Amino acid sequence: MHALTKQLTEHIQEKYQLTDSILHESSYVQDKMNDQTVYSFETFWIPYGTSIIEEDDGTMLPEGTVQIAINPVTKRTTTLSLHGSILVHSVPNDLRDISTRIAWLESETGMIHGTHFMLEEENETFFSYVSCYDGVQLSPGCFIHLTLTENGQLDELFIYGPHPLEHRVESKSFTLTLEEIKSLIQQQIKWFSYLKTGHQYAHTVAETFVTQEGTILVPSKLDFTTSIEVNDVLTWTGLSSKTHKRHPFQSGETVTANDVITQTQHPDFRPIPQETVSACRAVINGIIQSEYPADSGQWVLRHIYRQDPYLAVTLSHAHPTSYADQYRRVPILLDAKTLQWIDLVDYQEYHAAFASVTAPELEDHQQDIIFNALRPYLSLTPRYVFDASKGQYVLCGLLDSNHAYLPATNEVVLLRDL
Known part of the structure; x- marks a missing residue:
């Protein structure tokens, strides 16, 4: 021992x-x-x-x-x-x-x-x-x-x-008000579709962390990981000449007492070398060519990030033709050492169910109507949020609402009732 x-x-x-x-x-x-x-x-x-x-x-x-x-x-x-x-x-x-x-x-x-x-x-x-x-x-x-x-x-x-x-905390007094950030709130008015006698539309204010200076701060995730933005369109000619098979899931390396003593950095914090990015891109291109042979030029490799013991890749549509296409994401897992294909997830049936949904366009006066309707139901709660760029928690306001506005009836209802 x-x-x-x-x-x-x-x-x-x-x-x-x-x-x-x-x-x-x-x-x-x-x-x-x-x-x-x-x-x-x-x-x-x-x-x-x-x-x-x-x-x-x-x-x-x-x-x-x-x-x-x-x-x-x-x-x-x-x-x-x-x-x-x-x-x-x-x-x-x-x-x-x-x-x-x-x-x-x-x-x-x-x-x-x-x-x-x-x-x-x-x-x-x-x-x-x-x-x-x-x-x-x-x-x-x-x-x-x-x-x-x-x-x-x-x-x-x-x-x-x-x-x-x-952890370091930037101690301040909370002074932010809803009136100060009205224009930002209007930007955070988001629509969504729900199934109730067909596709219905509703609007709500997305949960947002707002700094004392009136800017949006995206909170760090507890499972922060090294990530590289790629944004490469995947293209090919003809059919794939290589068979890509999936390999079983792998377990990570055993953590030892020496790792604790030396405080070994988590594998997800390690940088991703450029040669790994290039090799990963080539592998992903081959997998997508094999899985979606008619889709050359239709997929974009967005991000590569570590998810020990894997490299995870996120793909999206290069030319979305619908709201569902715009938000469709396909994650792929590769073994971090061998770049063998482990898994691919594509919720095609889910996206097909919303293929007919189109995003409503809002005029300025419509945004004012929605804002005024939701204004009594908005909350701005003090919250310390970890800012990775500063390495400390900074005081923000959590903008949120548990209500939604229904444009068809001009009603405001609880989100949980939809």
């Missing part, structure tokens, strides 16, 4: 006093959060004298199994899952009382309720919290899911996402 693995195992065993359990298995997991690589040390503890039962439809965990995952650097617990009615040291026997629940969450996360995390949703046995900075939610941020049994005992604690104490 590696020295780090031994140290982390002993830490877990001591913290939760798992004296009646034995470590069944442990592993390291590598993940991405914002622009950083993070690691997790995951363990399964089973009671002495029991064993894991492997069945055709999955693994059967014995009563009393404890699943625990921690961050190997900070040693903060990220998963604590109990299989069966068991008591674990340092976990209160009944977490239904709010004071007991919050005090325990603060001790586990190192965060302060109301300052670093706040309640998002709850019912009798489930509590969902999101990370915040001085009461303002972070996007993307950490979320905490706490599930209890009917008698208030812990069932599962699951924490995922960037810890607010480990």
Whole structure:
């Protein structure tokens, strides 16, 4: 056993006093959060004298199994899952009382309720919290899911996402108003088609993050990856002389304790060499020639990006003739090392269902009508959003609406009713 693995195992065993359990298995997991690589040390503890039962439809965990995952650097617990009615040291026997629940969450996360995390949703046995900075939610941020049994005992604690104490936050006062960004709101009025006695049209305001300066900020994804914009039209002559077969999905490389110690960068952050881009383009051209032989010049290779252990490619129509064509995307997976074809997904039937849909053209006065109709139902909520260009969270306003305008009847209705 590696020295780090031994140290982390002993830490877990001591913290939760798992004296009646034995470590069944442990592993390291590598993940991405914002622009950083993070690691997790995951363990399964089973009671002495029991064993894991492997069945055709999955693994059967014995009563009393404890699943625990921690961050190997900070040693903060990220998963604590109990299989069966068991008591674990340092976990209160009944977490239904709010004071007991919050005090325990603060001790586990190192965060302060109301300052670093706040309640998002709850019912009798489930509590969902999101990370915040001085009461303002972070996007993307950490979320905490706490599930209890009917008698208030812990069932599962699951924490995922960037810890607010480990990221820079640009502290400001929120002053943005809806009136200041009226023209931007009108730009965010989007139409959509829904099936209700045929194709019907509705308009709503798309969820948008607006900076204090009145510009749109596209939030970074937690699974940020290296991406290259290509925008090459794929062309060929004649029929393909090469047969392209799909290969089975591959698993990524095993993450080791040494990766944690050296803080090895996630494979998705590695640059994509130009020679790989050229080789990838040639492979994709051959696959599309084989799959869509009559479509030379009709497809554009838009992006190549890493999705370990694959290279993912996005294609779109070069000359869309309908609204459905305009938004049709075909993703293809290639093995990152061999460039062997792994998968292609094309929802042709879905796009065919909307082939007759055409985008309505709005005059300026129509945009004013829609804006005025939706104005009472718009919200502008403070939200800290991670700006990858600055490497920190900046204060924005989340522009959103849960209503839609129906031009056929001049009604405003809840989106969920459509």
